[in-house]
Amino acid sequence: MTSVEDYRRVAPPGVVDIILKLSERVRGRRLLHLSAGRFGGGAAEILHTMVPMMTELGIDAAWEITGGDPAFYSTANALQAALRGAERVLTDEALDHFVEMNRINAKKLNLDADLVLAHDAQPATLVQDRVATGRWVWRCHFDCSRPQRRAWSFLRPFVNQYDAAIFSLPAFARRLGVPKYVIYPSIDPLSEKNRELSAREIAATLAPLGVPQDKPLLVQVGAFNAADDPLGVVNAYRLVKKHYDLRLVLAGAAGADPESPTVLAELREAAQRDPDVLVRELPPDAHLQINALQRAATIVLQKSVRESFGLGAAEAMWKGKPVIGGFVGGLPHQIVYDVTGYTVHSVEGAAFRLRHLLNNRELIARMGAAGREHVRRSFLITRHLVDYMALLIHVVP
Amino acid sequence: MRRAKRPFVFTGCVELRQTLDHRATDERELLERLEEVPAGSVFYHTHGYFLRHRPITTAYGNDFAAWVAAHLRDQVLAERLAVVNPFEFATIEELREELASVIHDHLVRLSSVPRVELGEFFYFQQSHIVEVALGPGTETLAEFRAGLASVDASAIYMHMVEARARLGRRAGDFAEWIRTSLDMPQLADKIERIDTYMTNLERVRARVLMLVDAALEEATV
Numbered sequence: 250m251t252s253v254e255d256y257r258r259v260a261p262p263g264v265v266d267i268i269l270k271l272s273e274r275v276r277g278r279r280l281l282h283l284s285a286g287r288f289g290g291g292a293a294e295i296l297h298t299m300v301p302m303m304t305e306l307g308i309d310a311a312w313e314i315t316g317g318d319p320a321f322y323s324t325a326n327a328l329q330a331a332l333r334g335a336e337r338v339l340t341d342e343a344l345d346h347f348v349e350m351n352r353i354n355a356k357k358l359n360l361d362a363d364l365v366l367a368h369d370a371q372p373a374t375l376v377q378d379r380v381a382t383g384r385w386v387w388r389c390h391f392d393c394s395r396p397q398r399r400a401w402s403f404l405r406p407f408v409n410q411y412d413a414a415i416f417s418l419p420a421f422a423r424r425l426g427v428p429k430y431v432i433y434p435s436i437d438p439l440s441e442k443n444r445e446l447s448a449r450e451i452a453a454t455l456a457p458l459g460v461p462q463d464k465p466l467l468v469q470v471g472a473f474n475a476a477d478d479p480l481g482v483v484n485a486y487r488l489v490k491k492h493y494d495l496r497l498v499l500a501g502a503a504g505a506d507p508e509s510p511t512v513l514a515e516l517r518e519a520a521q522r523d524p525d526v527l528v529r530e531l532p533p534d535a536h537l538q539i540n541a542l543q544r545a546a547t548i549v550l551q552k553s554v555r556e557s558f559g560l561g562a563a564e565a566m567w568k569g570k571p572v573i574g575g576f577v578g579g580l581p582h583q584i585v586y587d588v589t590g591y592t593v594h595s596v597e598g599a600a601f602r603l604r605h606l607l608n609n610r611e612l613i614a615r616m617g618a619a620g621r622e623h624v625r626r627s628f629l630i631t632r633h634l635v636d637y638m639a640l641l642i643h644v645v646p
Numbered sequence: 647m648r649r650a651k652r653p654f655v656f657t658g659c660v661e662l663r664q665t666l667d668h669r670a671t672d673e674r675e676l677l678e679r680l681e682e683v684p685a686g687s688v689f690y691h692t693h694g695y696f697l698r699h700r701p702i703t704t705a706y707g708n709d710f711a712a713w714v715a716a717h718l719r720d721q722v723l724a725e726r727l728a729v730v731n732p733f734e735f736a737t738i739e740e741l742r743e744e745l746a747s748v749i750h751d752h753l754v755r756l757s758s759v760p761r762v763e764l765g766e767f768f769y770f771q772q773s774h775i776v777e778v779a780l781g782p783g784t785e786t787l788a789e790f791r792a793g794l795a796s797v798d799a800s801a802i803y804m805h806m807v808e809a810r811a812r813l814g815r816r817a818g819d820f821a822e823w824i825r826t827s828l829d830m831p832q833l834a835d836k837i838e839r840i841d842t843y844m845t846n847l848e849r850v851r852a853r854v855l856m857l858v859d860a861a862l863e864e865a866t867v
Contacts, residue, residue, distance in 0.1 A: 263780075263798030267658050270778045419665035419769030431663040431771065581766065586716075594764060639660040639776040 251298070251439050253305055259438045260631040268306070268631065271638040276307035278641060279383075281362035285325060285371035286314055289533055291434055291560060292368045292390045298437045298630055299637070308641075313358050315372045317350035325371040331400035332370055333391050333557075339399050348374050363645045366637075367411075376410045384644045387414045390434065391557045392421045392578060413644060417558045418579055430640065433582070434558050435633035436567060436624070442536035443567055446544055454541035458500075458529055465495040465607065468546035468565075470539050473499070473513045473530075474506040476555040478575065481596045483519050483526060485552065488600035490525070493607050500529040500542055543568045547613065548606055552599050553577050563628040566590070566620030571613055573602045583628065589620035647865075650827035653783025654819075656793050658800040659808070661697055661773045663690075668770040672761030673723065676710065677749040679770055685738040686772040692732040692741060693811045694773060697803045699846055707844050708732065710745060710768075717765025723752045731843045733811065775808065787828060787865075791858045794820075799847040806842050806850055820854060833861045 257265045280303060287293055296312055303310035316322075324347040327337040355378035365385045367373055379385050387408050393401075393416070401423065408414055409426045416422040422429050436443055446454070455462065467486060471477035479499045486497040499516060503509045513528070520526040531538055543549055549565035549572045556578030563583050565572050572590035574580035584590045591602040606613055626632075668683050670676040680688070691709035699705065706712035707728045715724035726748050735741040753759065780797055784790040805819035815822060817838045825834035836857050842850055 261798070262796060263658070263801075266780060267660065267778050267798050267800070270658075270780060271660070271776075416665065419669075419771060420766060422665055424667050429665045431665050576764065635660050636662065639662045639774075642776050643662050643774050 250301070253302055255439060256629075256631050259625070260629055261626055264631050264635065267635055268638070271635065271642070272306035272308070275638050275641045277309060278364070278645060279309040279362040280311070280637075280641060281360065281365045282310070282312040282368065283358075283365060283372035283375060284312070284314055284368040287312075290390075291558075292388075294440075295435060295437070295630065295633065296368075298440065299634060302630070302634055303637075306638075308638075309362075311359075311362070315351060315354045315358075315375065317347075317354070320346055321350040328400055328404070329370040329391070331397035332393055332404065334395045334397065336397060337400070339397075339403065344403055348377075351375050352378065364641055366415075370404065373404060374407050376407055379410070384412045385410075386430075386640070386644065387411045389414060389416050389421065392418075393423055394421055396423070415640070418582065421557070432633070432636045432640070433579075433628060434560055435628050435630045436560055436563050437630045438567060440536065442540050443564060444540070446540055451541045451544050454537055455545055458538060458542075460498055460527060460529070460542065460545070461496070462545055464525070465493065465547040466545055467495060467497045467548055467550060467603065468542050469497075469499050469501075469550040469552065470542060470561050470564075471499075471501045471551065471553065472506070472509070473501055473503050473516060473528075474509050475512065476506075476553055477501070478552050478554045479516055480512060480519075481554070482550050482552050482599070483516065484596045485550075485599035485603060486526070488597070489603045489607070490523075492604060495547070495607070496525040496527065498527045498529065498542060498546075500531050500535075500539065502531060502533060539564075540568075543570060546570050548573060548603060550599065550603075551575065551580060552593070552596075553580065556580060559583070560628070562590075563624050566617075567624045567628075569614075569617035569621050571606060571616035571620065573599050573606075583623075585619070585623060589616050589623050647786045647788060648828055648830075650785045650823070652823075652827050653785050654790055654793075654823045654827070655783040656780040656797045656801045657804050658778045658780050658798040659697075659804045660776045660778065660800070661694070662776060663771055663773050666770045666772060670768040670770075672759045673714070673718065673720065673749060673753060673756075674759045676714075676768055677746055677753065679768075680710070680742065680746050680749070683770045684772060685742070687770045688738050688742045688745070689812065690772045691770070692730075692745075693807055696807050696842065696847065697800065705844055705846070708745075713766075713768045714760075717762050717768070718760040719765075720760045723749065723760075726752060728844075733843055777804065787824075787830070787858060787862060790824075791855065791862065794851065794855060794858070799851070802847040802851050802854075806840070806847075806854075830861065833857060 300310050300312045324343045331337040351374045361380045362383050366388050368388045413428045415430045415432050469482050516528045520528045543565045549570045551562045551574040553575040558579030562572045562574050574584050576592040581592050593599045668679045670679050695708050711724045711727035714720050784793045809815040809819045821834040821838035824830050840853050
């Protein structure tokens with residue numbers, strides 16, 4: 250099991266000391282995380298590491314999940330999608346049932362804590378059953394700035410019952426009657442997805458995936474949907490392929506988006522026409538495979554056209570890779586333009602920057618090294634832990 | 647080795663950022679919002695810039711100049727805002743007035759107001775600083791040197807920027823301690839003169855270390 254001390258070798262100098270000193274001030278405080286589930290999604294991924302670290306530091310940390318019948322999950326998913334801006338049908342009846350199911354959750358769960366952090370939409374309405382003594386903070390992990398009006402009208406009165414809200418970026422927030430804090434998400438550098446891999450481990454992991462390493466490799470890890478724009482990546486690759494012999498790997502999950510089957514079918518067709526286009530569907534727990542793909546990459550793409558924070562860029566930069574990403578969501582905050590990679594607005598822009606890097610190979614190593622340092626300072630879980638402890642100190646005097 | 651009258655305790659900090667309901671999509675809105683946001687927000691986007699600024703990014707000296715350059719592509723206003731040194735102003739209100747005056751003066755010369763097309767809006771923020779004492783205290787210049795070399799960069803910000811700008815300790819904590827507790831006024835003067843503007847915390851650390859090393863070497867000769 251990983252210990253906080255293990256992070257000394259990856260975190261910036263002095264940060265673990267800050268963590269240990271802060272922990273003296275929050276030792277014994279009760280912190281309860283509430284989320285929709287223990288698997289899938291960035292919030293759960295981080296909590297798997299964050300909660301044990303907090304416990305090791307003496308914080309009385311717990312993590313509970315909310316649940317219900319199929320109708321509850323269906324409404325929770327629709328609500329979350331609508332808050333992200335997608336068009337979904339949310340009936341009064343479904344929303345009433347959702348609230349009622351969370352009332353039942355509230356009776357089953359021990360909500361008595363000094364600080365309760367409710368992550369995203371599913372547990373959000375539990376706040377109406379809050380215990381008087383503790384502080385409640387809503388942690389929103391997605392871009393909530395352009396929600397479907399119906400969804401926001403429903404959720405806003407609940408969010409205003411919290412003591413504060415946390416967003417990953419100021420641009421992701423909505424106007425609220427409570428303070429809005431900004432905390433970037435993070436990656437765990439010691440997790441299976443991000444730990445160091447030897448060249449042998451990389452080769453052994455890529456072989457079963459059918460990914461040879463005999464050519465420069467462009468990699469995009471992401472969902473096969475319109476938001477992550479894998480078809481745009483194929484088009485950018487084709488513009489570059491005229492001049493360079495390279496290979497493109499598109500790896501990810503199909504996801505539940507209605508357009509995913511169409512996108513995947515088009516990608517497979519492209520792959521049939523060009524043996525250097527590899528499309529690999531991966532299960533949600535394919536952390537080692539993603540790690541190996543990113544480490545084997547020459548350049549990593551994250552050419553999204555819609556994105557929340559998009560931590561795939563930070564993951565790739567941690568592995569010393571330059572990243573070409575779309576100018577959306579959190580990508581411009583991760584990719585320092587012309588220093589750790591490039592943000593682009595079009596297929597042509599992605600192709601241009603790919604050619605620029607392939608034609609100036611020394612930039613690839615230099616940007617990769619700068620990216621790793623940038624992530625070390627700003628996007629590791631150690632910084633995230635520090636932020637949460639500062640929050641605990643600030644909101645629970 | 648000379649022992650201090652009182653130990654120096656390095657204090658780091660953690661910045662809890664808070665976004666406000668003020669944003670700007672063009673230079674006119676930047677001016678209007680700048681005039682109405684809390685003083686803490688002006689501090690965050692000027693002095694606080696040094697806590698967040700990393701050596702890998704282009705230095706603009708404050709968030710306003712950085713935004714105007716990167717997202718409005720108005721290099722003229724960016725340059726004019728970048729040279730406003732926040733450490734030269736006695737109060738935040740004087741600093742705010744100067745920044746607003748620069749933007750206003752720029753706007754009256756323009757026929758159209760630059761606005762965000764493909765970039766990001768400017769979101770006004772403020773922060774809550776949580777101080778973290780990183781003891782034990784140092785009692786000699788050599789101990790101070792060892793502590794300074796390994797301490798989290800936020801401690802450099804606390805003692806060289808926050809202490810001067812927000813807490814009213816104009817000399818900065820390093821110079822003050824070296825002058826009053828170690829009785830080394832010449833070294834204190836040199837450290838006090840270090841320009842923390844348009845640099846980064848690691849460079850400031852390196853400059854203080856260089857001065858301390860020279861003083862230590864002198865003491866052993």
